Amino acid sequence: MSRVYLTRPLPETVLTRARELFEDIEVREETAPLKIGQMRAALALYDGVLPTLGDMFSAEVFRDTENPRCKVLANFGVGYNHIDVAAAKAAGVIVTNTPGAVTDATADIAMTLILMSARRAGEGERLVRAGLWKGWHPTQMLGLHVTGKTVGIIGMGRIGQAIARRCHHGFGMDVVYFNRSQKSLDFPASRAETLLDLAAVADFVVVAVPGGTETHHMIGADLFSAMKRSAYFINIARGDVVKEVALIAALQVGRIAGAGLDVYEHEPKVPDALRVMENVTILPHLGTAALEVREAMGLMAVENLHAALSGAEPPNRVN
């Protein structure tokens, strides 16, 4: 009989499905990330574990954990940069993720950030809440018109394409992208040779690459210097893809017009410098925060757990 560990409270639909598939389930009621001792205990005590972002399954966690009881880490989320997948593989642990289930919701949050940044929605809302709004007039709080502008997408994968489609079909925008490989796309888009080429032409630079060692700090001062002064920087990917100090510096000197952020380099710490700037929209990693999306992610993760523990190939294996 398989013993599984769900490391967070999950939607009821997901728990119901997990109870149908497994007889012995433990659900951790805390919402904070697992500590190293808890991760090691999880590897030793359970056949399958469902972790989330924040649970840092680094090589250190797997070190000294030879032949763990755990055979699968079924991550709740598409991004798995918090798991050292090579170390997991060396320890005989399969890692899976939840691609696709997150795509539309995360693209929607990118659009929210584009619109909120360009149209100064957060600033306007704070003005009204503070009781400081003096009434409409023709030059009040003018922002950037979004329709017909150019979006530059860094990482034209599932989410990048969903954002591009929304920008093209919904807002008549031109699409430029930077990706490791050329993409065959169902909408018009041009591929930039370099990040700086993309930065030079985009009115909105949107980051949608995975996190991890390959993309760590791939965006820094040179990109912000290449951007138009009127352009906005949007990040829905992972915070440490961007050198946060360089972003803050670019914003503080007015090198770019503003930023819209869902993710941060040292999440959940959001630097005071970002929190005080009116031209920065800051969301608490809301990309997939909708019940049916979290249900779909959870059901995928549970099916991955079940397949791996039944000796079948899990549908979304990443290592």
Ligand SMILES: NC(=O)C1=CN([C@@H]2O[C@H](COP(=O)(O)OP(=O)(O)OC[C@H]3O[C@@H](n4cnc5c(N)ncnc54)[C@H](O)[C@@H]3O)[C@@H](O)[C@H]2O)C=CC1
């Ligand atoms: N804010 C949020 O709540 C969410 C954030 N995410 C983040 O979004 C990321 C992307 O997700 P998907 O689109 O599903 O992944 P994906 O794998 O479909 O797309 C990633 C794209 O980035 C490209 N890429 C990778 N490394 C690159 C590099 N060094 N230079 C240029 N291009 C590179 C890949 O070729 C691929 O086209 C996830 O890994 C996750 O970190 C995902 C879901 C929710």
Ligand SMILES: O=C(O)C(=O)CO
């Ligand atoms: O899926 C992911 O990678 C997230 O960031 C949260 O849904």
